[in-house]
Amino acid sequence: MGNEAIARGALEAGVGVAAAYPGTPSTDIIDSLADVAKDLNLYVEWSVNEKVALEVAAGASLGGVRALTAMKQLGLNVALDFLANVSLTGIKSGLVLVVCDDPGALSSTNEQDSRNIAKMFDLPLLEAATAQEAKDMTKWAFELSEQISNVCLVRSVTRISHARGNVVLGELREVSARASFDTTQKPYTTIMGGAPQYHRVLHENLTKIAQIFESSPFNGYAGPERPELLIITCGTGWLYSWEAIKMLSLQDSVGILKLGTTWPLPGELVKRHMMKAEKILVVEEVDAFLENNLKVLAVDSLPGRDRIFYGKHSGHINPFGEINTDIVIRALTNILNTKYIIRDEAYRQKATEILNRYVVFRETQFCPGCPHRGLFWALKDSLRLDGQEGVLTGDIGCYGSGVGSTGFKQLKTMHSMGSGIGVANGLGKLEQFGFKQPVLATCGDSTFFHAAIPALINGIHSKANFILLLLDNSGTAMTGFQPHPGIPMNAVGDPAPAVDIGDLCRGLGVPVEIVDPYDIEDTTQKLLNVLRHSGRPRVIISQRECSLMRARSEKPLYQMDVVAHQCQGETCGCNRFCTRVFRCPGLMWNTNTKKVEIDQAICVGCGVCVDICPQSAITRKEIR
Amino acid sequence: MVNSKACEELDTKVIKTGLCTLCGACVGNCPYLAAYEGRVLLKDVCDLPQGRCQAACPRISLDLDELSEVVFGGPYPEDGLGTARYVVMARTTDSKIRARAQDAGAVTALMKFAMEEGFINSAILTSFEDKSWPRGIVASNDEQILKCSGSSYLAAPTIESFNQVIQNPNHQSIGFIGTPCQVMALVKMRTAPPEISQNLDKLKLIVGLFCTWALAYPDFGRFLEKKISDPVVRYEVPPHPANVLSAYTDKERFSFSIDEVLPFVRPACRFCLDLTAEFADLSVGGGRGEVLNWNTVVIRTERGMRLFDSAAKKGVIETAPIPEGNLSRLKAAAYNKKKRAIENIIQRTGCTDDLLYLKGRPGIIKRLVAECREGSL
Numbered sequence A: 001m002g003n004e005a006i007a008r009g010a011l012e013a014g015v016g017v018a019a020a021y022p023g024t025p026s027t028d029i030i031d032s033l034a035d036v037a038k039d040l041n042l043y044v045e046w047s048v049n050e051k052v053a054l055e056v057a058a059g060a061s062l063g064g065v066r067a068l069t070a071m072k073q074l075g076l077n078v079a080l081d082f083l084a085n086v087s088l089t090g091i092k093s094g095l096v097l098v099v100c101d102d103p104g105a106l107s108s109t110n111e112q113d114s115r116n117i118a119k120m121f122d123l124p125l126l127e128a129a130t131a132q133e134a135k136d137m138t139k140w141a142f143e144l145s146e147q148i149s150n151v152c153l154v155r156s157v158t159r160i161s162h163a164r165g166n167v168v169l170g171e172l173r174e175v176s177a178r179a180s181f182d183t184t185q186k187p188y189t190t191i192m193g194g195a196p197q198y199h200r201v202l203h204e205n206l207t208k209i210a211q212i213f214e215s216s217p218f219n220g221y222a223g224p225e226r227p228e229l230l231i232i233t234c235g236t237g238w239l240y241s242w243e244a245i246k247m248l249s250l251q252d253s254v255g256i257l258k259l260g261t262t263w264p265l266p267g268e269l270v271k272r273h274m275m276k277a278e279k280i281l282v283v284e285e286v287d288a289f290l291e292n293n294l295k296v297l298a299v300d301s302l303p304g305r306d307r308i309f310y311g312k313h314s315g316h317i318n319p320f321g322e323i324n325t326d327i328v329i330r331a332l333t334n335i336l337n338t339k340y341i342i343r344d345e346a347y348r349q350k351a352t353e354i355l356n357r358y359v360v361f362r363e364t365q366f367c368p369g370c371p372h373r374g375l376f377w378a379l380k381d382s383l384r385l386d387g388q389e390g391v392l393t394g395d396i397g398c399y400g401s402g403v404g405s406t407g408f409k410q411l412k413t414m415h416s417m418g419s420g421i422g423v424a425n426g427l428g429k430l431e432q433f434g435f436k437q438p439v440l441a442t443c444g445d446s447t448f449f450h451a452a453i454p455a456l457i458n459g460i461h462s463k464a465n466f467i468l469l470l471l472d473n474s475g476t477a478m479t480g481f482q483p484h485p486g487i488p489m490n491a492v493g494d495p496a497p498a499v500d501i502g503d504l505c506r507g508l509g510v511p512v513e514i515v516d517p518y519d520i521e522d523t524t525q526k527l528l529n530v531l532r533h534s535g536r537p538r539v540i541i542s543q544r545e546c547s548l549m550r551a552r553s554e555k556p557l558y559q560m561d562v563v564a565h566q567c568q569g570e571t572c573g574c575n576r577f578c579t580r581v582f583r584c585p586g587l588m589w590n591t592n593t594k595k596v597e598i599d600q601a602i603c604v605g606c607g608v609c610v611d612i613c614p615q616s617a618i619t620r621k622e623i624r
Numbered sequence B: 001m002v003n004s005k006a007c008e009e010l011d012t013k014v015i016k017t018g019l020c021t022l023c024g025a026c027v028g029n030c031p032y033l034a035a036y037e038g039r040v041l042l043k044d045v046c047d048l049p050q051g052r053c054q055a056a057c058p059r060i061s062l063d064l065d066e067l068s069e070v071v072f073g074g075p076y077p078e079d080g081l082g083t084a085r086y087v088v089m090a091r092t093t094d095s096k097i098r099a100r101a102q103d104a105g106a107v108t109a110l111m112k113f114a115m116e117e118g119f120i121n122s123a124i125l126t127s128f129e130d131k132s133w134p135r136g137i138v139a140s141n142d143e144q145i146l147k148c149s150g151s152s153y154l155a156a157p158t159i160e161s162f163n164q165v166i167q168n169p170n171h172q173s174i175g176f177i178g179t180p181c182q183v184m185a186l187v188k189m190r191t192a193p194p195e196i197s198q199n200l201d202k203l204k205l206i207v208g209l210f211c212t213w214a215l216a217y218p219d220f221g222r223f224l225e226k227k228i229s230d231p232v233v234r235y236e237v238p239p240h241p242a243n244v245l246s247a248y249t250d251k252e253r254f255s256f257s258i259d260e261v262l263p264f265v266r267p268a269c270r271f272c273l274d275l276t277a278e279f280a281d282l283s284v285g286g287g288r289g290e291v292l293n294w295n296t297v298v299i300r301t302e303r304g305m306r307l308f309d310s311a312a313k314k315g316v317i318e319t320a321p322i323p324e325g326n327l328s329r330l331k332a333a334a335y336n337k338k339k340r341a342i343e344n345i346i347q348r349t350g351c352t353d354d355l356l357y358l359k360g361r362p363g364i365i366k367r368l369v370a371e372c373r374e375g376s377l
Helices: A002-012 A027-040 A050-062 A074-089 A116-119 A131-148 A195-214 A234-250 A267-274 A289-301 A325-336 A347-358 A372-386 A396-403 A417-429 A444-460 A501-507 A518-534 A547-553 A576-580 B008-015 B052-056 B066-073 B095-100 B108-116 B143-149 B160-165 B181-189 B219-227 B256-265 B267-271 B302-313 B326-350 B363-376
Strands: A017-020 A042-044 A068-070 A095-101 A125-127 A152-157 A220-222 A229-234 A254-259 A262-263 A279-283 A308-310 A389-395 A413-414 A439-444 A469-471 A512-515 A539-543 A559-563 A587-590 A593-599 A618-622 B033-036 B039-042 B085-094 B122-127 B137-140 B172-180 B203-209 B233-236 B244-249 B253-257 B282-286 B295-300 B317-321
Touching: A002 A027, A002 A068, A002 A095, A002 A131, A002 A152, A017 A050, A027 A042, A027 A068, A042 A050, A050 A068, A050 A074, A050 A095, A068 A074, A074 A116, A074 A195, A074 B033, A095 A131, A116 A125, A116 A152, A116 A262, A125 A131, A131 A152, A131 A195, A131 B137, A195 A267, A229 A289, A229 A325, A234 A254, A254 A267, A262 A289, A267 A289, A279 A289, A279 A325, A279 A587, A289 A308, A325 A539, A325 B008, A347 A539, A372 A396, A372 A469, A372 A518, A372 B033, A372 B039, A389 A396, A389 A417, A389 B052, A396 A413, A413 A417, A417 A439, A417 A444, A417 B085, A439 A444, A444 A469, A444 A501, A501 A539, A501 B244, A512 A518, A518 A539, A518 A547, A518 B326, A539 B095, A559 A593, A576 A587, B008 B039, B008 B052, B033 B095, B052 B181, B085 B302, B095 B108, B095 B143, B108 B122, B108 B143, B108 B172, B108 B203, B108 B282, B108 B295, B108 B302, B108 B317, B122 B143, B122 B160, B137 B143, B137 B160, B160 B172, B172 B181, B181 B203, B203 B302, B244 B256, B244 B363, B253 B256, B253 B282, B267 B326, B282 B302, B295 B302, B302 B317, B326 B363
Parallel strands: A017 A042, A017 A068, A068 A095, A095 A152, A125 A152, A229 A254, A229 A279, A279 A308, A389 A413, A389 A439, A439 A469, A469 A539, A512 A539, B122 B172, B172 B203, B203 B282
Antiparallel strands: A125 A262, A220 A254, A559 A618, A587 A593, B033 B039, B085 B295, B085 B317, B122 B137, B233 B244, B244 B253, B282 B295
């Protein structure tokens, strides 16, 4: 996997410290390093958030140990404040920041081209096109980082990070065991010399880096000496372009300049190739980053030459969503005025038909037995019963699916991590403007540590009127159950002191109530009670381990069954309350018997549906 | 089909328009509806074109002739009191009941007797333990029955509890004490499709209570909060001509003039035709004048009569004839309640063709509509 290749590259560079907060598609990098940490004497941690992770890595670098941090594009935004500072002061040992973008937002709330960050902070940027390059580039990034005494960025995307490919391994390098901080050096800060001076050095560095990039083996041209069309590409675009040319048999007329070092551009190399062709197609993922920089270069260095650029601005390559070979084929046939049928119509129709027949539509939903389902059910009922039109704000996490029917459409705002509580702070201060609705904010346990604590403290101090629903499912569930500071175990599986969320909140002076989301009646009652009070933040902690995580080590709580004669099916008048409204995937509607059944293959035996059925047709038997 | 979604129609036509009596008939029959703190509300979206909710609700549609046919085997009568065999005064002979009762304890005594004699083995009653939000309970012994005596003047979704026990095989003969709107709902349920009516023959006794109105929480609660700091333990409407509602705390009594309280009457009560629980087996109210400390009892059905006569014979209650003046005053009051309801209905709909929930036109309704029309001319 690309992410494993990145981890391997770091090991071959002799990385000593790795720190990150999990985030798809970057998570497996640290997971892989954690797996070998004990054997190779590394220090690997799941940090509380990305900013702290980058700071941990920077600390290691300043102490003379090569360090890596990896994050998704949204995580990089969390770390930006520190990156903006450390890029000016510089570092000591190699510090590599891997950012994994998510074109198409397959598992993100935004789509972002993080390459702009490298340009913004004048840092070198490498973009891998294959798993092999992902390894080799990461390894090289450490050397480059040390050459310029600054952070080096490696950009991956989902299709690199999550794709598998052949990788020729290099030697592992021993980690230096002579870490120390040189206190005689001038301090790492811009405050003494003035930030503009440091900024000037950064720009001088860029020239130096561009020089290094001129001879980088990650850049290269393949194609005819004078192509009719030149494709300039990077990352995933390289293989897509290569495949498109092959399918269209354009090897004799189209050439590819593939760049692995995309900021700063190796100007001489690029100019040399741009001069070969009048038509240039730029193929890249997300923004017109490369395209814009190439245009600037062309205007500055190749004056008086007519050159047509195709890409994002001409509409040939989409500036949002993922790209693929079909998109490149369409661009090429359009520019070169040739014809190619990607998929003939009859085949397309047949494929669609077969897909529709055999691939079941699945909506985003909570897993069977997910504690969030019980909590959202109780929340829905209590808000209806309470009748004051309570508003639930939230953020990204498994519970973010609460915007859809699996969470009974209760979640009304969902942005960055911890933002629900911040937004609730604002809504909770509108009383003087006539606002009367109760405000509730939700976040998970991992998110609470990551980004919610300052917002809670803010609310306490401002006496904002909101209820924090802390959905504690004992781990960072959405990214694969990584531990967080509330878990008595660290990234490498060793025991670690756990910070108790309830104690923390109580320590801040907030009233805390613990509920069990599997007991929907009691949870509803407690929510109703809390909704009745107002005037300051209150915390409800919903405590149940993620059912998938639990199923790994423990038996189900209950054996679930349906008493067939008790279930009145379609004649019940409940209008399929269990499968149409409650919607746990562990409940199946049998279209032949027109009654409900338990899908024993996926039911985890949480027992909650027993309390939903108006006919008491579902039973639970304790498993010992 | 006219109704696209039964629940939503119930919500828009009955609940949101203030026609809902909070009887609880729809609740417990349907997982989409709940009764909470004085309201019935729709919890989830149900898209069934026809549902149990409407089949049970007496305020989405009600055919008085049909109900009368089911209970009495004949059309809805012209008499303002409804179908009655005879009217008599009664009071309990049990001092323990007398001490707790609102008037003369006949209801509690009769229900207790019905259970002792095996007429019923459980009773659905309204508990006022939570003074703000009375609810239905299932009583299966004397003590539980006794605990529910007295009156709250607050609407309660008592039928929800009935719906919950009706399917339970442990409850084979059930008694019910309720207000006219609750009794109407139960009888409408008897006329409903089998999935609702199938177990209703377990209902062996309905004792109806005279009712002029019920108060609406939480508005009335907020009114009280401003006037009384301690919790109210009991309400009372003393007999004519006091014209007050008394609220008792543990320490003292507060009296409010009826005019002060009337704005808090449930809007649904303004459209109610029934003062004397006309579809019960027997109906019970207070006494006045020379029979102040007695209950007025209207015996309506065969089984109501059997129970009453048997109780009288065994000395559980003592009886007395109703004074002539009392009977005519009661009939006039019952007629006037109907008339006010029809006036209010016509005022709401703006025409005499649409009588909201009232379907069919028994003679007395035709007469009342005609009187209204004349009145407005």
